[in-house]
Each structure stands twice: as structure tokens, then as C-alpha cells.
Amino acid sequence: MSRPAMRQDIFTDDFKTAPYWWDEVPRPTLPEIALPERVDVAIVGSGYTGLHAALQTARGGRDTLVFDAEDAGWGCSTRNGGQISVSIKPGYDELVRRHGTERGHAILKEGHESLAFMGAFVAAEAIDCDFSVCGRFHAAHSPRQYELLGQRITSQPKGLETPAEMVPRAEQRRELGTDAYFGGAVYTRHAVINPGRYHQGLLERVTAAGARVAARTPVTGIERDGDGYRVTTARGRVRARDIVIATNGYTGAITPWLRRRVIPIGSYVIATEELPDGLMDRLMPRNRIVSDTRKVVYYYRPSPDRRRILFGGRVSFSETDPRVSGPKLHAELLRLFPELAGTRVSHSWCGFVAYTFDELMHAGRHDGMYYAMGYCGAGVGMASYLGMRLGQQVLGLAEGRTAFDDLPFPTRPFYSGNPWFLAPSVLYYRWRDSWA
Ligand SMILES: Cc1cc2nc3c(=O)[nH]c(=O)nc-3n(C[C@H](O)[C@H](O)[C@H](O)COP(=O)(O)OP(=O)(O)OC[C@H]3O[C@@H](n4cnc5c(N)ncnc54)[C@H](O)[C@@H]3O)c2cc1C
Numbered sequence: 455m456s457r458p459a460m461r462q463d464i465f466t467d468d469f470k471t472a473p474y475w476w477d478e479v480p481r482p483t484l485p486e487i488a489l490p491e492r493v494d495v496a497i498v499g500s501g502y503t504g505l506h507a508a509l510q511t512a513r514g515g516r517d518t519l520v521f522d523a524e525d526a527g528w529g530c531s532t533r534n535g536g537q538i539s540v541s542i543k544p545g546y547d548e549l550v551r552r553h554g555t556e557r558g559h560a561i562l563k564e565g566h567e568s569l570a571f572m573g574a575f576v577a578a579e580a581i582d583c584d585f586s587v588c589g590r591f592h593a594a595h596s597p598r599q600y601e602l603l604g605q606r607i608t609s610q611p612k613g614l615e616t617p618a619e620m621v622p623r624a625e626q627r628r629e630l631g632t633d634a635y636f637g638g639a640v641y642t643r644h645a646v647i648n649p650g651r652y653h654q655g656l657l658e659r660v661t662a663a664g665a666r667v668a669a670r671t672p673v674t675g676i677e678r679d680g681d682g683y684r685v686t687t688a689r690g691r692v693r694a695r696d697i698v699i700a701t702n703g704y705t706g707a708i709t710p711w712l713r714r715r716v717i718p719i720g721s722y723v724i725a726t727e728e729l730p731d732g733l734m735d736r737l738m739p740r741n742r743i744v745s746d747t748r749k750v751v752y753y754y755r756p757s758p759d760r761r762r763i764l765f766g767g768r769v770s771f772s773e774t775d776p777r778v779s780g781p782k783l784h785a786e787l788l789r790l791f792p793e794l795a796g797t798r799v800s801h802s803w804c805g806f807v808a809y810t811f812d813e814l815m816h817a818g819r820h821d822g823m824y825y826a827m828g829y830c831g832a833g834v835g836m837a838s839y840l841g842m843r844l845g846q847q848v849l850g851l852a853e854g855r856t857a858f859d860d861l862p863f864p865t866r867p868f869y870s871g872n873p874w875f876l877a878p879s880v881l882y883y884r885w886r887d888s889w890a
Pocket residue numbers: 498499500501502503504521522523524526527528529530531532533534535536537538539671672673674700701702703704705706708721722723753766803804805806807826827829830831832833834835837
């Protein structure tokens with residue numbers, strides 16, 4: 455199939471290089487708080503990981519202070535596509551080979567629990583964030599991938615089955631208005647959320663529980679200080695008994711051990727302008743979230759009001775200009791849905807996710823500091839869940855334990871946080887996808 459030429463005149467007059475979600479829920483301008491001399495728990499990062507940890511520790515009676523270098527929720531947690539799945543990339547056989555049957559099973563089980571946790575959490579907290587168990591259409595980008603999808607579904611490990619049904623190419627249009635795929639699978643339990651409203655609801659519960667949030671306060675150093683830590687920020691110092699690092703794709707020099715273990719990769723999304731009446735019902739009739747079997751994946755969904763398509767992918771690895779990534783995504787969107795020719799882009803944005811060398815998220819302690827990160831691009835459910843578990847660990851609760859605790863967190867020789875190898879890797883995977 456030939457690719458349409460990439461065009462620069464695709465942006466609407468009111469085009470924004472900020473996430474679509476920020477139109478409805480702008481980044482909160484929290485008042486600048488005076489930094490206390492001492493707290494029980496200091497948390498670095500105010501995304502889902504940091505806020506879920508804070509919710510637990512604040513409700514558990516610990517004086518909790520959350521720092522963010524930018525406005526609250528500025529990172530991936532208000533930039534994502536809102537797709538929620540089981541989140542674990544390696545398959546069962548691979549996990550068992552690496553970690554043994556019991557641990558491999560337990561890791562996948564955590565994935566299932568993170569998905570269930572999301573629905574239970576937003577219901578229990580009554581967070582109004584368009585959460586819905588809409589199901590995912592996972593599209594096969596080649597006949598071979600369709601076959602593999604079928605095999606994976608029929609050979610799911612006992613006790614870890616995910617309800618799924620195959621959709622052959624001949625019936626694909628009941629799921630998606632395109633012939634560009636070779637059929638796919640519907641995972642009925644996968645869910646969707648409005649990430650901006652979800653983050654805002656979470657932030658409100660965290661502050662209501664008594665935690666403080668120091669926005670626009672970069673942490674520049676953390677040192678041991680007796681049986682606690684001294685946290686240095688651009689606005690002064692705070693002593694803390696416990697530290698939680700929740701910086702994921704923005705992990706920097708203050709935690710060099712972690713920085714050597716996560717690979718920051720750009721992830722990009724565009725929102726279309728509002729579609730003409732009836733078009734969404736032809737293109738995405740079942741209101742599902744969609745992804746494909748490519749290694750360099752595309753993922754998309756209707757906006758909660760079903761007026762726009764939000765289309766995301768890894769068009770680059772470190773591009774930070776949404777005016778450059780936007781046309782590339784738009785071209786791919788048109789390749790899938792030629793009916794969208796003439797539809798312009800109203801928003802284009804990006805954020806940095808964190809990959810790991812073993813494609814697994816990691817949580818645990820290093821130098822006594824708690825951390826959870828490395829969600830490999832699938833952190834809406836897992837960052838929420840592991841953040842919650844970390845908070846329980848800080849409180850010393852047995853239920854805070856996870857299958858990820860103390861899992862070896864690999865790095866590579868000479869890697870210090872600058873992923874020079876990404877360009878050739880992305881090119882290689884794209885080449886492999888095109889041949890699959
Ligand atoms: C475009 C895009 C689309 C995505 N789509 C999906 C999706 O559909 N489904 C899915 O499951 N996942 C998706 N993800 C991934 C998901 O959003 C993340 O895995 C998740 O939000 C990570 O949350 P977090 O709290 O760990 O990190 P973040 O939300 O990134 O928060 C980290 C915070 O740490 C702060 N920080 C860093 N260093 C410091 C410092 N020194 N001092 C103070 N603060 C600091 C940063 O400012 C940042 O706000 C997507 C991500 C992107 C970028």
C-alpha cells in the first residue's frame with residue numbers, strides 16, 4: 455500500500471502542541487507552599503505512581519510531601535492515550551524461563567490485578583473520568599500475526615486466561631472501518647479512561663487526605679542523613695524518613711542507579727478536529743480502544759465524546775517538537791482510514807515513557823529508597839497499582855508486597871541514561887514490522 459505524502463498544512467487554525475486532555479483539565483496552578491523542615495515521606499514525581507503512593511501514606515497517617523519539577527501531573531500521566539490492559543509485555547513462557555514458574559505466574563497475575571484495580575479504584579473513589587470497560591481490538595498487521603494471535607488465545611496459561619475472541623478479516627469492519635489489517639482479536643476486559651480527569655480526581659483525593667504537593671520544585675539531590683534522607687530542591691531542603699522515586703521516563707541525575715536502568719523513549723499522540731456526523735460510527739463503531747501487532751505499535755481510540763480520533767505511536771525516539779511528529783502520525787492515520795483525507799489535526803503532543811532492558815516494570819528499594827518505574831509504555835493501570843503497593847510498603851503493610859519486589863533490574867555496560875542505541879533499534883523493528 456503506498457503512503458500518502460506527509461503534509462505540513464494539516465493543522466487547524468487553533469492547533470495546540472499541548473495534550474487534548476488539558477483543554478478540559480488544564481494543569482493545576484497549585485499555590486506555592488512553604489517547604490516544611492521535616493516530613494515522614496517525600497515523593498519525587500506527581501504522576502499516577504507518586505500520587506497513588508501518597509494517597510496510601512497520607513491516609514495511613516504519614517506526613518507526606520510530593521515534589522514535581524513542573525506543574526502537578528505534567529508528565530506522562532496527563533499525556534497518555536488512556537488505554538488500560540494487563541500491561542505485561544513478556545509472555546508466560548518467557549517469564550517462566552527467566553524467573554521460574556511461580557514467579558512468572560505471579561508477575562502476570564499482577565498485570566491482571568492492576569487492570570481490576572483500576573475499575574475498583576475509580577468506582578470506590580467516585581472519580582468521574584469516563585472509565586469504561588470498552589474492550590480492545592488488537593489488529594493483526596500481517597496474516598502470520600493473525601495466526602499467532604489465535605495461538606496465543608487458545609494456549610493461555612491456566613488461571614491467567616483473558617477473555618478474547620478472534621475477528622477474521624472478512625468481519626473486521628464490524629470493529630473498525632478499515633481493510634488495512636488482517637483481522638484481529640477483541641480483549642473484552644480492556645478498558646479506557648480520560649487520563650486528565652483521572653489524574654485530577656486522584657490529586658483531589660491526595661490533597662484531601664492531607665498530603666502536600668510542591669509543584670514547580672525540582673529535586674536536585676538526595677543524601678542519606680542519619681536514619682532518613684536530606685532532600686535538596688531549588689527552593690530549599692527537607693528532611694524525610696522515607697523516599698519514593700516516581701519519575702519514570704523523566705528519571706534524572708538525582709538517582710543515577712535508576713537512570714542507568716530505564717530507557718526514556720518519546721511517545722506521540724495527535725487528536726483530529728471534530729469529525730462530521732456519522733463518520734465515527736463507520737470508523738470505530740464499537741467504541742473500542744485499538745492497538746496493532748507491530749513492534750513499533752500504533753494505538754488509538756475515540757475521544758470520550760466520540761467527536762475525534764486520538765491516534766498515537768512511536769514515530770520517533772527522542773523528537774520533542776509535536777509539529778514534526780504530528781504530520782507523521784497523520785500520514786499513518788490516513789493510510790489506515792483514507793476516508794479521513796481532509797481531516798485536520800487540532801492537537802499534537804508527546805511525552806517520555808520508560809522502557810527497560812527486560813521489558814518489565816520494576817518496583818522495590820535501592821539505597822533504602824522506594825521506587826516503581828519502567829512501565830514500557832503501558833503504565834496507566836500498572837503505575838496506579840504499583841504506586842498504591844509502594845505506599846503500602848512504606849506503611850509496612852504485608853499486602854504491599856508484589857511479584858516485582860527485588861527482581862533483578864538489569865542495565866547494560868556503559869549505559870548511563872542516554873539511549874544512543876534507540877535510533878538503530880527503532881529502524882530495525884520498523885523494518886521487521888514491514889516484513890512481518
Ligand atoms: C503519549 C503517551 C501515550 C501513552 N499512552 C498510554 C496508554 O494509552 N496506556 C497506558 O497504559 N500507558 C500509556 N502511556 C504511559 C503512561 O502514561 C505512563 O506509563 C504513566 O503515566 C507513568 O506514570 P508515572 O507517575 O510513573 O510517571 P509520570 O506521569 O511521567 O510522572 C513523572 C513525574 O516526575 C517528575 N520529575 C522527574 N524528575 C523530577 C525531579 N528531579 N524533581 C521533581 N519532579 C521530577 C516529572 O516532572 C513528572 O511529572 C503513554 C505515555 C505517553 C507519553
